[in-house]
Amino acid sequence: MATPQFNSKSPTIRRILREAHELATSPSPDYHAAPLDTDLFEWHFTLRGPPHSAFATGIYHGRIVLPPAYPLRPPAFRFATPSGRFEPNRELCLSISGHHEETWQPAWGVRTALVALRSFMETDVRGQLGGVEAAEAVRRRLAAESGAWRCGVCCGGKSNAEILVECEERVREMGAVGEEKVPEELRMGWRDEMGKKKEGEEEEGEEEGVEAGEDEESAMLAEGFVQTTSAPAPSAAGAAPGPAAGPPVARPVPPPRPAHPALQPVVAQRVSDDVWLDRLIMVLAVLLAAVVAKVMLA
Numbered sequence: 557m558a559t560p561q562f563n564s565k566s567p568t569i570r571r572i573l574r575e576a577h578e579l580a581t582s583p584s585p586d587y588h589a590a591p592l593d594t595d596l597f598e599w600h601f602t603l604r605g606p607p608h609s610a611f612a613t614g615i616y617h618g619r620i621v622l623p624p625a626y627p628l629r630p631p632a633f634r635f636a637t638p639s640g641r642f643e644p645n646r647e648l649c650l651s652i653s654g655h656h657e658e659t660w661q662p663a664w665g666v667r668t669a670l671v672a673l674r675s676f677m678e679t680d681v682r683g684q685l686g687g688v689e690a691a692e693a694v695r696r697r698l699a700a701e702s703g704a705w706r707c708g709v710c711c712g713g714k715s716n717a718e719i720l721v722e723c724e725e726r727v728r729e730m731g732a733v734g735e736e737k738v739p740e741e742l743r744m745g746w747r748d749e750m751g752k753k754k755e756g757e758e759e760e761g762e763e764e765g766v767e768a769g770e771d772e773e774s775a776m777l778a779e780g781f782v783q784t785t786s787a788p789a790p791s792a793a794g795a796a797p798g799p800a801a802g803p804p805v806a807r808p809v810p811p812p813r814p815a816h817p818a819l820q821p822v823v824a825q826r827v828s829d830d831v832w833l834d835r836l837i838m839v840l841a842v843l844l845a846a847v848v849a850k851v852m853l854a
Contacts, residue, residue: 568622568626572591572596574621575665578667585727586604587603587604588601588602589601597623599622600618600620601618602615602616602621602659602720605674606674610699611699613696613699614639614695615700615702615705616637616705617707618635619633620632621633621634627662632647633647633650634646636707637716639698641681641687641690643686644668648685649685675766702716
């Protein structure tokens with residue numbers, strides 16, 4: 557098979573080659589990703605499930621398709637191995653995928669996306685596009701079966717388990733690697749879910765007991781970011797008793813705010829100029845009438 561030719565001067569090609577080299581020289585025991593020999597823009601990945609979850613024993617395979625304008629535009633993600641969390645062979649709607657280009661940052665790459673995708677497997681589905689609702693027992697059974705899954709396109713037909721075993725051996729030869737974490741600014745979500753949640757909060761807003769903070773949270777989630785921390789609510793038991801509520805006290809209404817002080821001299825200057833201009837026009841008109849009368853009487 558002939559080796560495909562690429563334009564090495566293209567910024568996109570240079571970026572893809574640099575990421576492929578970085579992933580090959582700095583492997584991870586939890587995932588593997590590389591472009592196909594025949595197409596730099598199609599990558600295949602093998603991903604270990606997140607620990608302490610129903611996917612902990614699972615090893616999953618999938619595809620990443622990079623757009624021609626990568627990294628200015630985001631990639632597309634698909635899982636091929638059944639997991640009970642993502643629908644196989646269906647493009648996922650993520651805030652880092654091609655469905656939401658407005659939330660993508662060119663500084664992110666394939667490695668960052670894989671780390672985030674792995675951690676996101678533990679979150680709830682809630683009707684998200686590309687997500688699958690399944691019982692924990694089903695997910696554990698699929699996880700146990702996923703290691704034997706084989707891709708007919710990449711890695712010479714090796715199973716998912718064999719691919720990660722090779723990654724683990726390379727990591728041991730190169731030494732320990734540090735723990736990889738999802739960047740704080742990278743939060744993944746599906747816009748369809750957020751739209752439904754926002755509509756539900758608007759309906760609840762017509763009823764009593766809806767807090768004002770829900771609207772702000774929905775607006776943040778609608779942009780594809782998940783709020784992970786919040787200020788702790790004060791304890792009702794530890795709160796000091798306040799004074800008894802009395803009758804409402806009328807508060808004075810503040811006087812209307814005057815015009816901006818920086819604009820007042822400008823306005824006064826314009827009024828003064830208009831008055832002098834009117835007077836000048838009147839003087840010129842009188843002089844012109846006098847000259848005309850003098851010429852006619854001469």
